[in-house]
Amino acid sequence: MIHLYDSFWSKLSEIEIDPYGIEKLKKFTEDKLINPISGDFPRWHDAYKNLPEIESIEHCEISDAIECTAKNLDNSILSQVNECYKQLIPWRKGPFDMFSTYIDSEWQSFMKWQRIEKHLPDMRYKTILDVGSGNGFYMFKMLKHNPKLVMGIDPGILQIIQFWSIEKYINSGFAVLPIIMNDFPEEITTFDMVFSMGVLYHRKSPIQHLKQLHNTLKTSGELILETLVVDGNESTCLIPTDRYAQMRNVWFLPSVSMLEIMLQRTGFTNIKCVDVSTTTITEQRTTEWMKFHSLAQFLNKDKTQTIEGYPPPTRATLLATKK
Numbered sequence: 001m002i003h004l005y006d007s008f009w010s011k012l013s014e015i016e017i018d019p020y021g022i023e024k025l026k027k028f029t030e031d032k033l034i035n036p037i038s039g040d041f042p043r044w045h046d047a048y049k050n051l052p053e054i055e056s057i058e059h060c061e062i063s064d065a066i067e068c069t070a071k072n073l074d075n076s077i078l079s080q081v082n083e084c085y086k087q088l089i090p091w092r093k094g095p096f097d098m099f100s101t102y103i104d105s106e107w108q109s110f111m112k113w114q115r116i117e118k119h120l121p122d123m124r125y126k127t128i129l130d131v132g133s134g135n136g137f138y139m140f141k142m143l144k145h146n147p148k149l150v151m152g153i154d155p156g157i158l159q160i161i162q163f164w165s166i167e168k169y170i171n172s173g174f175a176v177l178p179i180i181m182n183d184f185p186e187e188i189t190t191f192d193m194v195f196s197m198g199v200l201y202h203r204k205s206p207i208q209h210l211k212q213l214h215n216t217l218k219t220s221g222e223l224i225l226e227t228l229v230v231d232g233n234e235s236t237c238l239i240p241t242d243r244y245a246q247m248r249n250v251w252f253l254p255s256v257s258m259l260e261i262m263l264q265r266t267g268f269t270n271i272k273c274v275d276v277s278t279t280t281i282t283e284q285r286t287t288e289w290m291k292f293h294s295l296a297q298f299l300n301k302d303k304t305q306t307i308e309g310y311p312p313p314t315r316a317t318l319l320a321t322k323k
């Protein structure tokens with residue numbers, strides 16, 4: 001897999017990024033991919049390698065689904081594509097529509113993009129970091145806006161292989177690196193934009209996470225932060241005693257007002273909340289491509305609370321500029 005990153009490393013070296021930082025990214029990436037911790041890695045890797053070469057790609061379209069079509073593909077190729085993508089189940093983020101295989105992921109991820117896209121700063125020719133990018137669904141969405149480069153980081157090896165399995169046909173030139181935020185090189189401080197969506201509430205130290213995001217940006221760089229919130233004022237923050245909507249690793253759910261103070265204290269200005277939405281069971285649900293329980297099973301009957309008795313999942317998106 002490591003060779004997949006070759007052209008990305010050359011692209012990185014052409015932009016203003018600290019070369020020592022790039023060396024660290026390479027080393028972390030190689031270490032993780034040479035010693036992957038998941039026992040499923042060989043099966044997933046084989047699924048990626050078995051994806052057929054397709055010369056006749058007509059177009060790749062970034063609409064609600066990320067979509068690729070090709071002319072005159074015979075049935076054996078179509079079923080090979082389908083079988084390879086099936087080996088990469090569960091698909092949490094999507095959908096992807098690849099040569100007649102419709103990957104109906106757990107999340108209708110385009111719904112979040114529709115809510116936030118209109119508020120985003122200009123991405124043309126920008127360098128963008130997507131922290132917790134998962135399988136890169138939103139990175140592919142960014143393609144439409146002509147950024148100079150998009151780099152995702154995510155520790156999930158399955159999500160990374162899913163990314164490469166879509167990138168094989170889309171050819172965006174972007175990459176997802178198997179790196180967690182704590183390992184992100186401190187020398188890299190020149191991104192124009194950083195996205196952190198669905199990550200902050202998983203962090204035991206939200207202030208440290210915001211400081212790390214701040215450090216990745218150049219002065220006047222833009223943060224796009226999306227996270228779970230609760231109703232309340234500057235003093236309100238929910239820390240679940242154990243699980244939240246059955247998730248084990250949920251720590252801090254602040255109010256929007258508290259989040260704004262956290263951003264201000266960590267060196268951001270122009271702080272704006274552009275969206276607050278309660279997640280519905282249309283947006284997050286069990287499908288053929290993610291067969292486990294989903295939001296409907298994590299809420300009470302009338303959907304007014306999680307099954308633990310907390311407010312139902314509500315997400316806020318905030319924009320902020322590095323001072």
Ligand SMILES: C[S@@+](CC[C@H](N)C(=O)[O-])C[C@H]1O[C@@H](n2cnc3c(N)ncnc32)[C@H](O)[C@@H]1O
Binds near residue numbers: 131202
């Ligand atoms: C809830 S998903 C959000 C995915 C996507 N950003 C979205 O908004 O749909 C959280 C992602 O963050 C990743 N993640 C968790 N902790 C992380 C960390 N410390 N650094 C980078 N990514 C992390 C997870 O592997 C997962 O893919």
